[in-house]
Amino acid sequence: MSREEKVGQLFLIRCPASGTESVINTYHPGGILLFARDFQKRTPAQAKDVIAGYQRTSSLPLLIAVDEEGGTVNRVSRFPAYRSSPFLSPQQLFAKGGWTLIENDTAEKAALLKSLGINVNMAPVCDIARTPSDYIYPRTFGGTPAETAAYVERVVTAMNAAELGSVLKHFPGYGGNADTHTGAARDDRELESFISGDFLPFAAGIRSGAGAVMVSHNTMVCLDPNAPASLSPSVHAYLRQEMGYDGVIMTDDLAMAAVTSYADSGKAAVLAVKAGNDLLCVTDFQTQIPALLDAVKRGEITEAELDTHALRILRWKERLGLLKGIT
Numbered sequence: 635m636s637r638e639e640k641v642g643q644l645f646l647i648r649c650p651a652s653g654t655e656s657v658i659n660t661y662h663p664g665g666i667l668l669f670a671r672d673f674q675k676r677t678p679a680q681a682k683d684v685i686a687g688y689q690r691t692s693s694l695p696l697l698i699a700v701d702e703e704g705g706t707v708n709r710v711s712r713f714p715a716y717r718s719s720p721f722l723s724p725q726q727l728f729a730k731g732g733w734t735l736i737e738n739d740t741a742e743k744a745a746l747l748k749s750l751g752i753n754v755n756m757a758p759v760c761d762i763a764r765t766p767s768d769y770i771y772p773r774t775f776g777g778t779p780a781e782t783a784a785y786v787e788r789v790v791t792a793m794n795a796a797e798l799g800s801v802l803k804h805f806p807g808y809g810g811n812a813d814t815h816t817g818a819a820r821d822d823r824e825l826e827s828f829i830s831g832d833f834l835p836f837a838a839g840i841r842s843g844a845g846a847v848m849v850s851h852n853t854m855v856c857l858d859p860n861a862p863a864s865l866s867p868s869v870h871a872y873l874r875q876e877m878g879y880d881g882v883i884m885t886d887d888l889a890m891a892a893v894t895s896y897a898d899s900g901k902a903a904v905l906a907v908k909a910g911n912d913l914l915c916v917t918d919f920q921t922q923i924p925a926l927l928d929a930v931k932r933g934e935i936t937e938a939e940l941d942t943h944a945l946r947i948l949r950w951k952e953r954l955g956l957l958k959g960i961t
Contacts (some may be wrong), residue, residue, distance in 0.1 A: 641927045642662030644913060645663045645664055645913070645914050646915045646916070647663045648666075649668050649672050654666070654691075664694075665699055665754070666696055666697070667700070667701075669700075669709055673709065673713055674713060678750060686751055694960070695960075697954075698753050699752070702755050703758070703759055704743070706723065711746070723772060728776075733784075733788060737788055740792040744798040748797075753797075754845070758790065760802050761807050762779055762832050768810045769808065770811075779834040787838045790838075790843065791843075799846065800845050801844070801846045802846070805869075806854050807833070809821060811852045819851070821853065822855050824856055845954070846882040846950065847873065847879060849911065851893055869909075882912045883912050888915065889918050900925045904935065907929075913943075914926075
């Protein structure tokens with residue numbers, strides 16, 4: 635692979651409104667993140683054809699990802715052409731049918747997404763909310779750390795069985811923090827609070843073979859009071875060394891306000907890779923990809939570091955069956 639191709643592998647880009655094939659040829663992204671607008675005016679057959687076209691254009695198979703959590707975050711099933719009703723939230727599912735419905739829903743969701751050519755669902759949500767008024771609460775399982783861990787284990791296991799990529803989010807756990815889409819959030823809790831609570835669902839997902847862990851933009855003061863978790867080497871070191879995770883670590887979108895208020899747009903991707911992320915979720919890829927490529931060219935990020943991150947992404951693609959027949 636060329637240097638440009640390896641740099642591109644480190645990016646999961648938001649699907650452009652137009653010209654996606656040209657973007658793929660220019661930037662060689664590792665994957666594309668789809669949103670509701672990518673399904674709204676298309677039939678399932680049309681969406682499948684468009685996604686297949688993206689794969690044909692790319693020299694390496696793409697991660698095709700979507701946020702289909704159920705409840706308040708549905709990109710696909712919100713449209714009747716794809717499902718008669720939107721997927722329910724984890725809390726609604728469990729109240730209605732317990733673990734059986736959780737597992738059946740995960741299998742149905744995987745079948746729908748895979749039928750369209752989607753190979754990664756940005757789920758499950760592993761966060762533990764403090765109260766129902768917390769920003770993240772509607773997206774959570776809504777139980778204790780142990781109950782949420784049991785939920786995550788079942789969902790990841792079912793997704794693995796379907797060869798659909800899973801993403802544990804949002805490490806180290808939102809808790810009662812504010813929405814980092816709109817501004818910075820500081821979490822002043824002691825480390826023990828995370829170890830005995832928020833980390834348990836992530837540990838369960840890691841044991842179950844989750845493909846990726848998404849790191850949030852919350853500032854985890856007990857490990858690093860100065861940087862968002864997504865840009866903190868200390869937070870990533872903890873995830874690797876203390877929690878034993880060797881899969882793909884990815885950022886939440888680097889265009890979110892908690893990052894843009896901390897780092898200039900041209901620096902965020904470089905800081906994210908230096909912190910330890912393998913895959914960068916970005917909207918402003920036209921700025922971030924060239925910035926990272928320049929950092930590699932001048933040696934700020936070494937070729938060996940670039941190879942390490944690209945290989946983790948390729949191994950994930952291999953696990954998902956995307957590299958079959960490629961030599």
